[in-house]
Amino acid sequence: METAELKQQLKRQIIEFLNLTDTVPENIQDDKPLFGDEGLGLDSIDSLELIVLLNREYGIVIKDLKEGRKVLVDINSMAGYIEKNRTK
Amino acid sequence: MSRVFITGMGIISAVGASLAENRSALRAGKGGVTLCDRLPSRYAGILPFGKVGAGTDELNEKFKIADPGITRTTLLALHAFDDAISDARLTEAALSDPGTALIGATTVGGMCLTDELYRDTSNPCEGSAFLSSYDCASVHLYLQSRYKMQGFTTTINTACSSSANAIQFGARLIKNGLARKAIVGGTDSLAKFTINGFNALQILSSELCRPFDRDRAGLNLGEGAAFLVLEGEEALAGAGGGAAAGEGAAAGKKIYAELTGYCNTNDAYHPSALSLAGDGPYLAMEGALRSARLSAADIDFINTHGTATENNDEAESRAMVRLFGKPPVFVSTKSYTGHTLGASGAIEAVYSILSLAHQELYASLNFEQSIPGIGLRPIPAYKKAALRHVMSNSFGFGGNCTSLIFSNTR
Amino acid sequence: MFYIHHISCISPQGSGPVDNLFRAVEPKYEGIPGNVLRRMSKSVRMGVGASLPLLQWSPDGILIGTGYGGMEDSVKFLKQIIEYEEGVLTPGPFVQSTANAIASQIGLFNHNKGYNTTYVHRGLAFESALIDAAMLVKEHPGNSYLVGGVDEISGHNYRFEQAEGWYKKEDFAGGDLYAADSPGSIAGEGAALFLLNDSPAGALARVIGIATLRGENEDAFRAALHLFLDRHLPDGKKPDLLLSGENGDSRALKWYTICEALLGLDVAVARFKHLCGEYPTAAAFALWLACTLPLKGSDHQTILIYNNYKFSQHSLILLEKFL
Numbered sequence: 001m002e003t004a005e006l007k008q009q010l011k012r013q014i015i016e017f018l019n020l021t022d023t024v025p026e027n028i029q030d031d032k033p034l035f036g037d038e039g040l041g042l043d044s045i046d047s048l049e050l051i052v053l054l055n056r057e058y059g060i061v062i063k064d065l066k067e068g069r070k071v072l073v074d075i076n077s078m079a080g081y082i083e084k085n086r087t088k
Numbered sequence: 089m090s091r092v093f094i095t096g097m098g099i100i101s102a103v104g105a106s107l108a109e110n111r112s113a114l115r116a117g118k119g120g121v122t123l124c125d126r127l128p129s130r131y132a133g134i135l136p137f138g139k140v141g142a143g144t145d146e147l148n149e150k151f152k153i154a155d156p157g158i159t160r161t162t163l164l165a166l167h168a169f170d171d172a173i174s175d176a177r178l179t180e181a182a183l184s185d186p187g188t189a190l191i192g193a194t195t196v197g198g199m200c201l202t203d204e205l206y207r208d209t210s211n212p213c214e215g216s217a218f219l220s221s222y223d224c225a226s227v228h229l230y231l232q233s234r235y236k237m238q239g240f241t242t243t244i245n246t247a248c249s250s251s252a253n254a255i256q257f258g259a260r261l262i263k264n265g266l267a268r269k270a271i272v273g274g275t276d277s278l279a280k281f282t283i284n285g286f287n288a289l290q291i292l293s294s295e296l297c298r299p300f301d302r303d304r305a306g307l308n309l310g311e312g313a314a315f316l317v318l319e320g321e322e323a324l325a326g327a328g329g330g331a332a333a334g335e336g337a338a339a340g341k342k343i344y345a346e347l348t349g350y351c352n353t354n355d356a357y358h359p360s361a362l363s364l365a366g367d368g369p370y371l372a373m374e375g376a377l378r379s380a381r382l383s384a385a386d387i388d389f390i391n392t393h394g395t396a397t398e399n400n401d402e403a404e405s406r407a408m409v410r411l412f413g414k415p416p417v418f419v420s421t422k423s424y425t426g427h428t429l430g431a432s433g434a435i436e437a438v439y440s441i442l443s444l445a446h447q448e449l450y451a452s453l454n455f456e457q458s459i460p461g462i463g464l465r466p467i468p469a470y471k472k473a474a475l476r477h478v479m480s481n482s483f484g485f486g487g488n489c490t491s492l493i494f495s496n497t498r
Numbered sequence: 499m500f501y502i503h504h505i506s507c508i509s510p511q512g513s514g515p516v517d518n519l520f521r522a523v524e525p526k527y528e529g530i531p532g533n534v535l536r537r538m539s540k541s542v543r544m545g546v547g548a549s550l551p552l553l554q555w556s557p558d559g560i561l562i563g564t565g566y567g568g569m570e571d572s573v574k575f576l577k578q579i580i581e582y583e584e585g586v587l588t589p590g591p592f593v594q595s596t597a598n599a600i601a602s603q604i605g606l607f608n609h610n611k612g613y614n615t616t617y618v619h620r621g622l623a624f625e626s627a628l629i630d631a632a633m634l635v636k637e638h639p640g641n642s643y644l645v646g647g648v649d650e651i652s653g654h655n656y657r658f659e660q661a662e663g664w665y666k667k668e669d670f671a672g673g674d675l676y677a678a679d680s681p682g683s684i685a686g687e688g689a690a691l692f693l694l695n696d697s698p699a700g701a702l703a704r705v706i707g708i709a710t711l712r713g714e715n716e717d718a719f720r721a722a723l724h725l726f727l728d729r730h731l732p733d734g735k736k737p738d739l740l741l742s743g744e745n746g747d748s749r750a751l752k753w754y755t756i757c758e759a760l761l762g763l764d765v766a767v768a769r770f771k772h773l774c775g776e777y778p779t780a781a782a783f784a785l786w787l788a789c790t791l792p793l794k795g796s797d798h799q800t801i802l803i804y805n806n807y808k809f810s811q812h813s814l815i816l817l818e819k820f821l
Contacts, residue, residue, distance in 0.1 A: 020536060045593060048290060048588070055586045195596065206577070212660070223565075229712075241712065243623075244616065245598055280584065281572070284584050287584075356610055484598075487605065
């Protein structure tokens with residue numbers, strides 16, 4: 001899968017998984033921070049949920065939140081990690 | 089307003105099925121958290137839990153119960169409740185008196201029947217024994233019926249502070265003249281539901297929990313129940329004695345301690361974490377002191393919430409330092425029992441009162457290094473101590489924080 | 499006991515039933531950011547949504563009663579446990595499933611560090627919250643408290659209760675709920691919240707007394723009702739209006755008949771469950787309704803709310819309204 005296509009897919013999956021009902025993929029820039037008020041505004045429970053998403057959709061195991069924080073920065077970092085580590 | 093005294097206690101936990109057994113384990117520094125095989129979860133034998141020794145069949149046997157709709161959560165409550173009322177020498181008449189309230193707490197309720205619940209949600213049939221057992225109220229409705237109680241009864245669920253709230257609510261019913269006695273407490277049993285919930289939050293430790301330790305890695309779940317009998321001055325006077333220990337004893341009543349302070353507050357920071365400064369805990373402890381008309385220096389000992397999660401222990405430590413400067417000696421008895429959720433407030437109140445009644449302190453287990461930048465160290469070993477006022481704290485999910493103060497009556 | 503100053507309600511608003519359910523008419527929840535709203539179960543949404551107009555009065559505490567609170571999210575999480583065989587699971591529904599999520603979310607919204615509690619004692623959960631609030635008002639003069647009763651029609655609770663025979667087996671498309679001579683009622687849902695304190699000035703109503711009873715002994719019920727009225731109304735006086743929780747279940751009718759008989763023919767009777775349906779904290783809707791009723795041709799009125807939940811849980815709330 002092309003990186004651009006993966007990123008689009010990832011944005012759709014995040015919106016659906018986290019029930020972000022008032023967001024569309026076009027609103028999520030690739031380098032927009034996922035967490036914090038300046039970015040998408042996700043919180044710690046969302047980070048746990050994203051770890052589950054990576055597991056279910058891409059077969060990636062992230063052991064804990066500390067490891068997760070390095071990966072879950074923005075769409076670019078997530079897509080990069082998926083491309084390197086996906087088993088599905 | 090009437091003073092409120094504790095005249096009976098009953099408890100069941102991973103370290104014992106009676107007050108004596110629990111006290112014995114605490115004195116010996118012998119925890120009950122282990123790997124257990126007999127658990128309805130794939131994490132049995134993988135994660136440590138504070139499981140009560142008695143199997144569900146054994147508890148059913150003891151109370152001659154054949155109804156499968158009486159869940160393990162209810163059975164644990166029944167065991168502790170039965171012991172508490174015997175301890176307080178409550179007669180059948182006293183139990184049925186409209187002035188005797190029952191205030192219970194649980195977070196799991198009948199959800200311990202996780203598999204049955206799943207089956208019933210897919211295809212509920214009229215014959216299912218469990219349909220009316222899944223909620224939290226089922227526990228105390230059962231106790232109320234079984235013991236023919238006619239006083240005010242209710243059930244509280246505020247996550248981990250639930251039974252601490254049951255205690256303060258029961259006490260306030262007495263102080264406001266709405267009850268003469270109140271049997272208060274809580275229960276929770278190990279359930280696939282909560283095991284997986286806490287695991288999904290990544291706050292379960294794969295080792296024995298290490299409250300307040302630099303290297304703490306999360307909590308161990310536990311189960312258990314505890315009930316306390318609270319009596320007001322008027323009720324005790326009616327028992328043939330006055331409110332002081334000596335006079336009450338003349339009527340055959342034990343008086344373990346007096347509940348002198350309490351406060352409930354909300355941290356209002358996050359649905360499943362405390363603010364790092366520990367605002368909710370600080371306000372709860374401060375409020376309890378105010379209600380007891382005591383100063384921080386009057387507290388001789390704290391039974392902390394101390395779950396051993398990164399968040400709780402740091403927030404709780406910071407709150408203790410803010411309030412006390414140099415906090416009094418403290419323990420986390422969750423190192424013995426695991427985190428018993430809805431039962432923890434009551435179980436830890438019982439332990440606090442045992443400390444007070446016997447003028448002794450129990451070791452906090454599994455501690456080596458203090459949290460950097462805070463440096464607090466819990467009690468390292470059992471010892472006798474002169475205790476006048478002790479504090480017991482419970483801080484729950486959703487930020488619900490409750491602090492109780494018990495005082496010596498001797 | 500205390501004075502009710504402000505009220506707020508989300509309810510079926512008298513619409514329905516549709517498919518034998520009285521579903522609440524929910525507002526747009528403009529006051530709740532999408533980021534927060536997305537996680538909320540219906541009961542949390544309704545509870546928080548109904549609290550919003552009242553938060554401007556800065557309550558000193560929040561007390562909620564809920565019979566089912568969190569059940570829907572509990573089952574959502576449960577299904578994950580089974581589907582993924584206790585593997586990697588999302589924690590969101592677990593956190594939302596705790597019954598105290600409603601009170602906790604309202605507190606988060608309001609940055610409210612005051613007293614916060616949740617009662618879950620089925621048909622007496624709301625009344626428990628009121629009794630606690632009454633004590634708080636006495637213990638902390640001048641403080642105000644936000645108290646409410648919230649329940650949603652959860653798919654799972656509905657199916658359980660249907661299997662146990664609590665709801666009508668036949669189709670009920672409207673008409674007279676109270677004339678349907680058959681067992682079962684119609685499920686409803688809603689959130690009714692109140693801002694109360696000890697100040698009479700400008701109050702909508704004063705709650706004079708609250709009592710709860712458990713059991714199915716008719717004599718005990720009569721005695722309790724008698725005692726309640728004697729305690730709170732002078733010289734054998736009766737309330738002006740009975741707001742009855744009659745719910746169309748022919749098996750429950752006797753309790754309401756006993757109550758009406760004891761009160762006597764001079765007491766007007768009104769019912770409310772054709773507006774909100776049956777659910778554990780429906781008495782909260784009744785209290786809201788009582789607060790909204792205009793004083794007709796009088797400067798004073800006492801109202802008794804009697805509610806019966808699943809035969810054995812009884813509650814009495816006595817209030818007075820005045821110009």
